[in-house]
Amino acid sequence: MPKKYHIETTPIPPRFYPVGKYTTIEFREDCAGSCRECVKKKCVYNVFKDNYSHITAMKEPEYLYECMSCFRCVQECTKAIFSRVINPEYRILGDEYWNPDIIHRTWYQAHTGAIPVSGSGYGGRFSGPGYDSIWTDMSEIVRPTRDGIHGREYINTSIELSRRPERLSFNEDMSLAVDVPPIMEVPVPVLFQPPELGIVNENVLKSLVKAASTMGTLMFIRPEIVTDDLKQYGPTLIPCLTKETLGKYQDLVDASVMIELAHEPGIEKEFSRIRKMKENIFISVGVPLNADAASIAIELTKGGVDTVHFYADHHGRELVSKKPMFIKDAIRKIHLALVDASVRQRVNLIVTGGVAMAEHVNKSILCGVDGVVIDYPLLIAMECRLCFSCNKGLPCPVKVGEVDPEYGSARIINLMAAWRNQMLEMLGAMGLREVRRLRGEVGRSLWLEDLENENFAPIFGERKVPFDF
Amino acid sequence: MNDRKKIKRPEIVETPSRFRNTIGKYTIKRNSSCISCGLCAELCPNGVHIKPKNYSRPLRPVEHKCIGPDCRENDYFCIDRCPAKALTLRKNAMLETMGDYRWTPEMLIGHFAMAETGELPIVDLEYSLGNSGGGFDKIRFIKPDPGKRNDLMDDEIDLSIELNKTGDRRPKKTISIPCYGGGMSYGSTALAVMVGRARAAKRLNTLTCTGEGGYPSELLPYKEHVITQVATGLFGVREETIQNTPMMEFKYAQGAKPGLGGHLLGEKVTEAVAAMRETVVGSPLFSPFPFHSVYSVEDHKKHVDWMKEINDQVLCSVKVSTPTDVDMVAVGAYYAGAHVIHIDGSYGGTGAAPDIAKKNIAMPIEYAIPKVHRFLVNEGARDKICLIASGGIRNAMDVLKAIALGADGVVIGTAEIVALECVRCTKCESGRGCARGIATTDPELGYMITEEYTEQRIVNLYLAWCKQWCELLRSFGMESIRELVGRSDLLVHLDYLEESERAKYKPAPNYRMVI
Numbered sequence: 001m002p003k004k005y006h007i008e009t010t011p012i013p014p015r016f017y018p019v020g021k022y023t024t025i026e027f028r029e030d031c032a033g034s035c036r037e038c039v040k041k042k043c044v045y046n047v048f049k050d051n052y053s054h055i056t057a058m059k060e061p062e063y064l065y066e067c068m069s070c071f072r073c074v075q076e077c078t079k080a081i082f083s084r085v086i087n088p089e090y091r092i093l094g095d096e097y098w099n100p101d102i103i104h105r106t107w108y109q110a111h112t113g114a115i116p117v118s119g120s121g122y123g124g125r126f127s128g129p130g131y132d133s134i135w136t137d138m139s140e141i142v143r144p145t146r147d148g149i150h151g152r153e154y155i156n157t158s159i160e161l162s163r164r165p166e167r168l169s170f171n172e173d174m175s176l177a178v179d180v181p182p183i184m185e186v187p188v189p190v191l192f193q194p195p196e197l198g199i200v201n202e203n204v205l206k207s208l209v210k211a212a213s214t215m216g217t218l219m220f221i222r223p224e225i226v227t228d229d230l231k232q233y234g235p236t237l238i239p240c241l242t243k244e245t246l247g248k249y250q251d252l253v254d255a256s257v258m259i260e261l262a263h264e265p266g267i268e269k270e271f272s273r274i275r276k277m278k279e280n281i282f283i284s285v286g287v288p289l290n291a292d293a294a295s296i297a298i299e300l301t302k303g304g305v306d307t308v309h310f311y312a313d314h315h316g317r318e319l320v321s322k323k324p325m326f327i328k329d330a331i332r333k334i335h336l337a338l339v340d341a342s343v344r345q346r347v348n349l350i351v352t353g354g355v356a357m358a359e360h361v362n363k364s365i366l367c368g369v370d371g372v373v374i375d376y377p378l379l380i381a382m383e384c385r386l387c388f389s390c391n392k393g394l395p396c397p398v399k400v401g402e403v404d405p406e407y408g409s410a411r412i413i414n415l416m417a418a419w420r421n422q423m424l425e426m427l428g429a430m431g432l433r434e435v436r437r438l439r440g441e442v443g444r445s446l447w448l449e450d451l452e453n454e455n456f457a458p459i460f461g462e463r464k465v466p467f468d469f
Numbered sequence: 470m471n472d473r474k475k476i477k478r479p480e481i482v483e484t485p486s487r488f489r490n491t492i493g494k495y496t497i498k499r500n501s502s503c504i505s506c507g508l509c510a511e512l513c514p515n516g517v518h519i520k521p522k523n524y525s526r527p528l529r530p531v532e533h534k535c536i537g538p539d540c541r542e543n544d545y546f547c548i549d550r551c552p553a554k555a556l557t558l559r560k561n562a563m564l565e566t567m568g569d570y571r572w573t574p575e576m577l578i579g580h581f582a583m584a585e586t587g588e589l590p591i592v593d594l595e596y597s598l599g600n601s602g603g604g605f606d607k608i609r610f611i612k613p614d615p616g617k618r619n620d621l622m623d624d625e626i627d628l629s630i631e632l633n634k635t636g637d638r639r640p641k642k643t644i645s646i647p648c649y650g651g652g653m654s655y656g657s658t659a660l661a662v663m664v665g666r667a668r669a670a671k672r673l674n675t676l677t678c679t680g681e682g683g684y685p686s687e688l689l690p691y692k693e694h695v696i697t698q699v700a701t702g703l704f705g706v707r708e709e710t711i712q713n714t715p716m717m718e719f720k721y722a723q724g725a726k727p728g729l730g731g732h733l734l735g736e737k738v739t740e741a742v743a744a745m746r747e748t749v750v751g752s753p754l755f756s757p758f759p760f761h762s763v764y765s766v767e768d769h770k771k772h773v774d775w776m777k778e779i780n781d782q783v784l785c786s787v788k789v790s791t792p793t794d795v796d797m798v799a800v801g802a803y804y805a806g807a808h809v810i811h812i813d814g815s816y817g818g819t820g821a822a823p824d825i826a827k828k829n830i831a832m833p834i835e836y837a838i839p840k841v842h843r844f845l846v847n848e849g850a851r852d853k854i855c856l857i858a859s860g861g862i863r864n865a866m867d868v869l870k871a872i873a874l875g876a877d878g879v880v881i882g883t884a885e886i887v888a889l890e891c892v893r894c895t896k897c898e899s900g901r902g903c904a905r906g907i908a909t910t911d912p913e914l915g916y917m918i919t920e921e922y923t924e925q926r927i928v929n930l931y932l933a934w935c936k937q938w939c940e941l942l943r944s945f946g947m948e949s950i951r952e953l954v955g956r957s958d959l960l961v962h963l964d965y966l967e968e969s970e971r972a973k974y975k976p977a978p979n980y981r982m983v984i
Contacts, residue, residue, distance in 0.1 A: 021983075022566055044901065044904040044914070045904070068894055068896040068904065069566065069567075069892070069894040069896075070892065070894050070896065070903075070904035070905055071492065071567070071892050071894070071905075072488075072904055072905065074490065074492070074563065075486075075488035075489065075490045075491070075492065076488055076489060076490070077490065078489070080489075080490040080529055083496075083562070083563050084563050084566045085562060085563070085565065085566065086565055086566055086983050090983070091983055099984075100983070100984075101984045105824075115823050115824075115825065116823065116824045116825075117732075117821055117822065117823050117824065117898060118821070118822070118824055118827075118895040118896065118897075118898065119819060119820050119821050119822075119895050119896060119897025119898045119903075119908065120818050120819065120883060120886075120891070120893050120895045120897060121571065121725055121816050121817050121818040121819065121827060121860070121861060121883060122571065122725070122815070122816045122824075122827040122828050122861075123568075123569025123570055123571050123572065123893065123895070123984070124569065124570050124571070124601075124828060124984065125570050125600075125601050125602050125603070126570075126601040126602050126603025126604045126606065126833065127602075127603050128602075134829075135815065135829055135830065135831060135832055135833075136829055136830050136831075137792050137793050137830075137831065138722070138727040138728035138790065138792045138830050138831050139728060139759075139792065357825075358825060359825050359828070359829050363829075422823060422825040425729060425823050425825055425826055426825060426826075426829065426830065428728060428729065428758075429727055429728025429729060429758075429826065429830050430728070431728075446793060446831075446832050451832055451836045452836075454836075454840070455835075455836040455837075455839050455840050456836070456839075456962060456965065457965075458839070458843070459839055459874075459957040459960065459962075460960070460961060460962040460965035461965055462965065463964055463965050464964065464965055464966060464967055464968075464971075465963075465964040465965075
């Protein structure tokens, strides 16, 4: 049996006390004092462990990160002195897209390396904009093509980043008549990239690249921030260059297996020169995700690019557009344009921006990319609160800049292991053995508008309220 | 004089909360200027204020019974009448920390009240609509024609459904309400909860389900009302357990985690649980997915035949989740000889499931019911099979909407647990299990709940629901809930109405929650 790809995890507790969701409010003037029945002592989860000594010795306020919200303290205090509110700091974590729940979940996964599991049913909105309007399918009893929970170690999550010939052809002596380009594989469909905002110093970069290298994935990086220390990770780095800076960073190019060029018209003419310069180097081209992205991708594919890397904004929207499309729709459009041009299988597509949770990876792939590139989740794994104090010149509340690369990379690895396991859960339920089979496979998904049209339109007639995408 | 048959329903017994401080929509605080005159206790008809005779001071207000500022109209409004102005009334700010988009705090509190009193809540709570912004929360019944309304009493309206419609030689099985209890296994919930649910099912003449975890002998006195579940792990399934039951249920998949097997965490596998499931103490139990003996409808038929062979009276239910081809699966189950096809939507409950599965896999039940119903109608099989829906059916109105969309009846899990004062903290699985003593096998936490409490709270909840069901049926001039099946012409969806039409219906709650 060949060795299975597996990401080792080990619990890595946070360095700073995380922002908790709840705060208790106690009306202490009503407290009986040294009550034998004190609910703080009886807490099932022991969240008040530092806080029940004596009323005078209590720290405050108590932001309850570990509170499980069982309400027993509220309901059992003999004097009913407890009430709870949501921690005001929790409310302002992140923003509308990177909401407190996502940040909390990311912290949990980076801490434990485990996938979030909970009881009782789903408690969120029925559906929502963006990724929340897609459900993935599952295989029921009648299809023998699926792997269950026990088969999931056999599910392959690796993707290729190298170009492919359209088809093989053979000479009469059965030798290959076409050039087969070299193959490059990464074991997970997730690549890294340092975020644009937030603290990105050497410690952070080292954490990122160390994690990437351990996992066998790659990291995009601007060449000017590559320090000498980082150069030892050369094969893990994908320097993001332009036509002009190509010569300037020759050492980086020499050390790497893949480089990225910023898109400009006629860039495909450079490919053969670069490949002559360094044999077997893989070329990605960075393209802003906008209305022209599809036609550019087709051109680049015909020009022999290995991978096209689209850049969306950090909320997963198209760049410079009045009414920006969300990435799920934008990449679906691009994927289909490449399919129509009969070139989709020759190239690989990846996208940066807006991928915040494990489910987004699968849903992006399902819409048509081969893999995704993540940035903010890497920072959040290192306890970042996305407060962006750093960009206002204020000190970081969790000192992200001082992170030890050992610690930082272990947290990121935990997060990625948890993400991969969640992807496997979804793939297993869908009955897919390979993440590559998921690419563009909308047949294994359920889309809000289709479900409404198929099941509600016959009953309720024509829909009058447009879908909230 | 009407000589209609009166339907006997069980008795309501008021069953107060297990916790000394209840959670209500409003808070009412009494400050130290109280002169203990006891006027508030004399005035309040809802029992918020209590001052027992020989007590010098009134007890702390029973906040969940307070009807809030609307009470101002009444001459017994305690806030105004208090001579010392010692009382303050506020909206309970804590509600923001409770519930979620699907089960809003008001829906939770409303169901606590129903389970306590067996009546509809007197407080102004929105317990029939959630804040999820889609599905049932946007579906409404049309305004009924006032001329059609009948004047039947609640006990003259037939709420029963028939589970065996196949016309085979097996016994008919009529349950008196259009719901039965969902599977919750021995191990996932406290034994008292399991037995209490079975006792409630007996009193209501309906069914409850063992879940996948064996058949504890404590259930035997109620065996006519207990479904034996046969799930992929086959935990605790024995020949006797099939012989004991009026209906057995094949669980192919569960809505909350379709495509994944059940999962009982190691901590919950106590000695008793391990003995029941014939496994090892403390080691986590996974049920595989799928049934590795079923790879086709033919294999499935073999399964059904096997059960029917063991017990010649048993009915077969097939529980599946809701993939794209749920309609095909349903019809396959029908041809394999099932009596009940039970579809479990993706927002259904669970004792433990990966969050990613609960949110993302398979379709919500609102879409699956009309899909399956229509397919079975076109196949000419609809009259021969009982279609049961579950997974995200939270309240009495959801039940009616599900039936109008095409189901015969529903399975209720979460609402029964909410009747036992579950606050949906979602921590059923962690550590020792539920901190509120419902979903736990921990000896210390398990003491918190009794069979009597469970039984009566669930009975009360359903009796309150019956009132809502009867009222709606009456308004449409119906005598039986069976007339409502598939009547989707009585439903509207707010997003499918012109704005002027939409204004006639209650808008869908749509407020931001901090999740």
